[in-house]
Amino acid sequence: MPELKSWREMVDWSAGLLRRSTGEGVPEWNRRVLESGIDTEVELRSWLKEREVTGYAQMLLLMERFGYPEFMAASSDELVDRQYADRPELRPILERLLAEAALLGPMRVQARKTYVALVSPRRTFAIVKATTRARVDLGLRLAGHEPTGRLEGAYSLGNNAITVRIPIASADDIDDETLAWLRDAYTGNL
Known part of the structure; x- marks a missing residue:
């Protein structure tokens, strides 16, 4: 099974993105933000956007x-354990x-607060979410595929990039059909 990554990886990646896009790192931007005197999130978003800091760097x-959410301090194992704490039969x-x-090729597995993301070298191609106490949804990023048959x-799933899902009640x-759709999502997002 591939190693699960936590939010820390995304924070580090966002810091690198900030440096690449602005030429300055997090400490310098934190200094600028504090010197601005801005006290609200809405004002800070606007101020950063004016300076062309958007997306993950802005987040x-x-x-x-304003502080990190509690779940971002949790390890990847803790996040997954919480997702399946009241439904261990779905693990x-x-x-x-x-x-x-893991057999598809290079990818990262990132634990989030409510799901696990499968990320190709390019972008997220699938998510695995314990949606109910009796079902896990395999959400897939399949451009051009409408819900039909097993694809719902x-x-x-709360992510516009994920276009369809396959409900799964047991391992x-x-x-083969499920794995073929997973493979299609992976290859379509390389």
């Missing part, structure tokens, strides 16, 4: 100024999907 500076689904995904709409439900 990083907002958290630096084998996650473990099987991660083991199968991914409306409840035995992970069949």
Whole structure:
């Protein structure tokens, strides 16, 4: 099974992005933010946008100024343990999907607060979310594929990039068709 990464990796990546896009690192931007005297998130977002600091770099500076959410301090194992604490019978689904995904090629596995993201060298291609006490959803980024057959709409997964989902009730439900869709999502997002 691939190694799970935590939010720390994303914070470090965002810090590198900030430096690459502005030429300055987090300490310098923190100094500028404090000197600005801005006290609200809305004002800080606007101020940063005026300086062309957007996206993940902006999110990083907002958290630096107003504090990191508690879940960002948790390890990847802690995040996954919390997701499956009240539904341990679903954990084998996650473990099987991660083991199968590892065979696809280079990728990262990132634990989030409510799901696990599977990230190709280019971008997130799938997420695994314990959606109910009886089901895990495998959300897939499959451009051009409408919900049909086993592919259902991914409306409840909270990520517009994830277009469809496959509901899975047990590890035995992970069949050749499921793995083919997972492979298609991976190769389509390289």
